[in-house]
Amino acid sequence: MLDNACKHFPTIPRDAVTFQTNQLDICEGHYVDITAETWDKVIDLLTSVEVTRAEIPLPVPLLPSNAGAISLPGNQSAAGSAPQPEDNGHDGLSTDGKVMLQLVLPSGDIVSVTVKRAARVQKLVDIAARKSGSCPTNYMAVWLGSRLHHENSIGSYGIEDGEFINFWIQQVGGKPVIYLYSPSDVDVSVKLSLSPEWSFSAIYPFVTPKQEYGQHVEWNVRTHQDGNLTEKNSGLDISYLFWEAKTNSDAFPRSPASEPQSVGVFSPTSSTLGDADSIVVSVDEVTIYLDKSLKALGLHTEARTSFITYWLPSILKHEYIALRFVPQPAYERTASLSISPQPDVVTRIFMLFRGICKEHLTDWSNAQIQAEKDVGWWADVVGVDLSRASDMALFRVLEWGGMEVLI
Structure with a gap:
């Protein structure tokens, strides 16, 4: 170890x-x-x-x-909680002068900076985010295993010359939604259990999360033949169940030296995309590519439209997009879905994507070639039985979601 x-x-x-x-x-x-x-x-x-x-x-x-x-x-x-600074500065350390620090970026790169001790930690966060080309609001600064508060001064923590400050990014699994389609009206229990790497950040209809090994929620709904649902606790008529989760990066930090995951592995806090398992297309082409791929994965028109329009604002910030779909068994291990009575078929689609700038396209030559393949290969990667997933005589569950990988 x-x-x-x-x-x-x-x-x-x-x-x-x-x-x-x-x-x-x-x-x-x-x-x-x-x-x-x-x-x-x-x-x-x-x-x-x-x-x-x-x-x-x-x-x-x-x-x-x-x-x-x-x-x-x-x-x-x-x-996860940083050592708190002294109230009156009687820790024997001066906040005057400057200190040279080593900033360890989420990518593993190390940047040396010299800043005033009186500067706020936020200044270091801004530098790390700028060097990584990311938004500073997603960053946390960690020193000696403890999180630094952005509003406190660097000198208040007693950080010395040459010390390493690590920066992690908190990622969010965006808008997974769950549809239930039954040929007859039926009462259904839907239990969603997260691994400890995730915590719920939004739930609709709201039910109180419970804590075991990780968090879980349970909805009780009645399905209707038109595809809508009635949530029994609130009486709300809804189209689908909604959940969103944030990564617990404090407890499960991404290792700077982490290597790309294999296709069969999915970790919310250490998600990766690589040239071998992803496709890369320009932003101008991504919506057409997504619509074709999602159709091949069994999403109906409304689901495809909702999926694309939800992620479009994030996609449009980039020049090129790398994306891949997570195999269902790997996704199930981090967000287990238990439904009673048991459905005839469950289809869970979860996409990972990240922005790629033009000057880095040479690192994605294979992914660009794979984008030219027939999109039907994603059904094999994810593990989708398209004929059963579209059989209206069966009790079917469809879920879609995704996450932008910020590093």
């Missing part, structure tokens, strides 16, 4: 790599260190560990042999 951590987090010195968890009862919600001596005792009890840079000389013992609880030092902070 230490070897892998050093590979994926090259900015952390090997002797400063620390593994932490807050998943055990004795942690009481705080992140504490997992020592080498306790690793074998706890690893099978955890679903994830946090890799961070040691902030204290000695690790906090996770499972002391002579105690039933953990005593945390006063300066230990939970992961």
Whole structure:
């Protein structure tokens, strides 16, 4: 694990790599260190560990042999919340002068900058976003495993010359909608369970999310033969169920050294597109390409129109678009859908896309060739049974959604 951590987090010195968890009862919600001596005792009890840079000389013992609880030092902070600056500047560090910092961009590139200690963290965020060609509102700054508040000064955190500041992007899964078509009116339960990499940001009709391994929601609806639904809790008549989720990048940061995922893998916080698994077309061609592809994937006219018009404002910001569709089994592992009574066929379409500038087209030669292929190949990639998906005598479920990959 230490070897892998050093590979994926090259900015952390090997002797400063620390593994932490807050998943055990004795942690009481705080992140504490997992020592080498306790690793074998706890690893099978955890679903994830946090890799961070040691902030204290000695690790906090996770499972002391002579105690039933953990005593945390006063300066230990939970992961995801930055160390707070002193109220009156009595931390012994001056906010005057300048500091030289290493900004680790989401791409893994490192940029050296010199800024005033009195400058806000927002200044670093703006620099990182400008260097990456992205919107600063999507960025978070992280130092020593903790998130920095954009309005605070750099000097207030005691950041020294040469320190590394990591920048992550929070991505959002945009407007997945779920249609249910039944040949007769029937009461249906629809349960959607997210992996911990995601948290719901919008739900309609609203139902309260519940927390287990990850968040889940459950709608109870009555289907109608015209394709509309009635949500039983609110009495609302609707065309589809809607959900949206944000990525939990604080807990599942994208590794700067992460490699492109295989076609059969989908991670909301580390989504990738590559020359081998995607297509690239100009913005002028993308709407026609999408309409043909979505039709081949079983989307009816209204669904295709809604899909394209929802993503069109984001698409038009770019010169070229790289896109791919996620195989259903990979998508199901991060957003599991359980429906009762069980449908005859379920079709779940989720698109990943990103903008490509003209000068980078040479890196996408194969993807440009693949754009010339018949769009029917996407049905095999996703795993769509088009004949059953269009059989009106069957109880059918159709979902579409997508996400812009910002790096």
